Amino acid sequence: MLNTIGVIGLGVMGSNIALNMANKGEQVAVYNYTRDLTDKLLQKVEGQSLTPYYEIEEFVQALEKPRKIFLMVTAGNAIDSVIQSVVPFLEKGDVIMDGGNSHYKDTERRYDELKALGIGYLGIGISGGEVGALTGPSIMPGGDQEVYNKVAPILTKIAAQVNDTPCCTYIGPKGAGHFVKMVHNGIEYADMQLIAEAYTFLRKNIGLSVEEIATIFETWNQGELKSYLIEITAEILRKKDEITGLPLIDMILDKAGQKGTGKWTSLQSIDNGIPTSIITEALFARYISSLKEERIQAEAILSGPNYKQQNLDRDVWIEYVRQALYMGKICAYAQGFTQYKMTSELYEWRLPLKDIALIFRSGCIIRADFLNVISEAYQKQPSLNNLLIDPYFAEKSMDYQNGLRKIVCEGIQAGNAFPCLSASLTYYDSYRTGSSNANMLQAQRDYFGAHTYERIDAQGVFHTNW
């Protein structure tokens, strides 16, 4: 009996995707460049229809037509190598899907190369980590609609479900799926950094214990902040180090890694004139954290403010932190969805912003209750320029801005680095400022470079001999 789909790349994510497909009734062929991972996966199989192959030609010939091959291979040249190894055995109408974190420009190149051979190519963003891959990720497929239609029954079946609605929808042409995943990760960076800064204020400025902060996050996760990242932060703070018995968080070195998707998000926004200051500050925060040795050296040289921390009323300031965090989240998601909107117009992708928010409600790392509200905002106003001016988010921001101002001002006066909370406040204040100081920039540019300027009271461009 031929297999209905094949998976190449049996690392943790690939194995779990293959098991997910088999658990949902698919006949799954699996192949890995080295047989150890194939054999390791087979040990987990309990009756699911999952068949190993050790030669790529045998693997391809064991698939029903049109063949569907799902790649879960490390982004980069490895994907091109795997594609080159299977193409000789494929026929027109077959489909290759890339479920890794590939850069959308690479996806567009591969799409063009395979389209010329009559082979369909989908760049598919998969979010949810290893657990999500097994139990139901958020799935962001991009490419030709008719190619997507061939694999939609399988993808929608393995995706996370919200009220029997799959967290999987056709995103758009060519690299659109991987682009949406990339910005998802940019938002993820911002979300994570905002949480880290909120944690810092609770710990350092209010002076709460790790256990008290864990309880606060658990409480917040019952309200409008309900989300995966808030939930796991509470669990992280509950975890004790097995060696010392101390909170594990205090034993972890403060040097943050990153695989590149957040950087790609910032680069694409900078290339296209899209302000994503919060996402970019989250990226820079990771870069500065990697300068651990320098920071230790600088700490001995550079003192902070001579500031006596006032005794903060615990409950009042915990609520300020909650408001600051939620407003920071609103601003960060506003930037991410503005990047979707502006890029969609630039590339003529017609990204479905309402549906993107819907498929982020479960399965993915940034899953959160408030994505329902984001989706409703785009349902009501599909061409909404910015989430900040949606009635719900406008009212919430105007209500919570005081909390954000309190935390940013108190935190910065005390010498805390709050790059994303302060970037959120600056973004809010910049976006709502109708008359800004950019006229000074124009005057300076015209003074030294005769770059000309426009006037507020007349059409045309002007130059002054200063």
Ligand code: 6PG
């Ligand atoms: C997801 C995650 C996943 C991966 C991140 C980690 O959506 O499932 O985002 O893609 O864990 O890419 O990214 P960094 O290593 O850059 O933090």
